[in-house]
Amino acid sequence: MQLFLQNMVNAMQWGSFYALIALGYSMVYSILMLFNFAHGDIFMVGSYIGFGVATALLGLTVAFNFPLPGWVILVFTIILSMFLTSFVGMFIERVGYRPLRDAPRASAAITGLMIGIILETGNLALLGAERLSFPPLIDTVIFTVGGVHLTNKKILIVGVSLAMMYALHVFIQKSKWGMAMRAMSYDFQAVPLMGISINKIAPLTFAIGSGLAAGAGILYSLAYPVLDPYMGVLLGWKAFVAAILGGRGSILGAALAGFVLGFIEIFSVWIFPSTFRDVIAYSIILLILTIRPHGFFGQAHSTQLRL
């Protein structure tokens, strides 16, 4: 029981990364009907930007002899790097996706893959092959509740990601922009005729998705403080799986499926040898998709795609 709860906590932490990244995939899908395959690498860029911002802030506090507590720097880092990374997302939309809006979907997928490779290699060329380590902004404090070890970082990660998801939910449900996005995902063709420009909504979607990915990147680097240019590849693909599992274009589904994927992975490691993780996890996903071919909340709309 104690082990179960411990694994539960770990799965919550692991799942929140997947959920935050999967949200970006799902949002872009619901607007543009295509998956942004560069998203995993935007996550990587986000954590590098977070690294840069955190280091710069730490340097400034030392230079001006104005010691700020670690959590203040962390809050500033998260906000600033989410803001900066959202511009990366908008740039990618402008360069890679806008010219291809009427092209076959597979071409856009290839473009996304290639932008991802360029981001990875560009990073490698700019910063070199050595791995950077994220500055430890807050000290780890371990609480033990009923035999279950909690750290303040785990609580922070789960809490911040849940807060981000709630903020996104409120934004989409309550704000005018969110309403426009929902309308756009409801009908891609008619809504532009109603005076809502797709050229404003699509960059906004990319910006929000990239911001969430950057948030996930910083939280990830808090837990695993080693940055390398290929950290986004596997995480990105798995989050893509989560986005599909949740039902394409379904925001709630993506968040839920991210957590489900985290749970499946952590618990399969707990029960079986750790090398079997991928076999078990993907077999379960295959099974779920065979029973529910459209994911948790996906609508079985026409099988005819804009391919």
Add this chain to the structure above:
Amino acid sequence: MARKIIETRSAVSGLVGKFRQSTRRIPLLAWLLGWLAAAATEYFVGDAISYYLGLPKIPVLFGCLLILKKPLFIPGVMGYLLLIYILPVIVVARLGRGPANRLAVLLARGSVFIATIIHLGLFYLALHIWADISDYRLLLLKLTMVAVILTLSLNVINGYMGEFSCSHPGFMALGAYTASTITLWLFADDKLFGSPLLSPALGPYLFPLALVCGGIVAALGAVIIAIPSFRTRGDYLAIISLAFLFIVKSVIENLEFVGGPRGMSSQPDYSSLPMVFLGMVSCVWIVNNFVTSTMGKALCAIRDNEMAAEAMSVNTRKTKIVTFMFGAFWAGVAGGLFAHILRYVNPGSFGIQRLAEILAMLYFGGLNSVTGSIIGAVSINIFSEALRPLELFKWIIIPLLLILVMLFRPTGLVAFTEFKVKKLMRPKG
């Protein structure tokens, strides 16, 4: 200024037109002869010419590697290319135009089969002489041919059927491991399976059977993906195939008797150039026949509208399952060849990276076209080898190139064309 640009442009187009005019009447046969002559020239006098031009050794890949490493060699490499490649090709092709045309007329009267065999024989001879210069060229040629098989087989699924299948490296891994297991078990003395069961002398002759076994195993694996594809397509199928890829990779990592994550090594050296060439030619031949058959037309119907195809009496289930198995079979064969070229496989070489590579080759060349697949596979392979001295920047230049192709020709360079052997070989005089 503007007039000057227009003038130069018209001059350039005039030159291109003149060149086209003079080469239009040269049949394929004469070009092949020309290339044979170039390869032979290089074989016999390449060393001497490169010495007199001040080059350290024969430029392996048309001098690209040399130029990128030391730009000082540009004039030497240019001279070499002119003397060894361009001059013999043009001279032989021009001079041999008449006889080649007469021969082509003769061949066109006979059966297509014999004509194709003669052309392929010439082509192979030229390749063989060209690759004889260095082991590097040999390896590059073999890998390029395997890439052609992979791209073509993916084109059947992703191009003609219009699904987005991501499991090709998985099929390749199945084929590679099956073929390697068979050859290691039967013909080789190694640490995994012990002494050989059959005489190693039989190996090269029975190797095609091992390849076919690998292909069959891959095809059986494809059934797992084909069955869900009855109910869903597009993104869900992409995920199912991606999950299949991860599962295959992970299962192989956990199978100790094929070496686990360390992989299998010291496969016998059966993938010789003729073997790989034969594999590629039969793949092109069979795939081309497949996609122009009734089944191929049914595939295109399914791609364009599945419901309408079903209403028009296309058996969509049978078509899908056959196509998946067909594509996977060739991926398995390519995997077997690949394993015996490098003589080492591990699960890590069949991951996302390989998938991105195959997809890049397919979409660069063009969907729904055999020619496109060949062009895509060859050009991406040659590019990535030629740009090797640039190290990291290679991985910026090639993706940029691909993005540009996608922006200006979203379905690839040579998409939606038919590959007609008869038209290719026709006399032009």
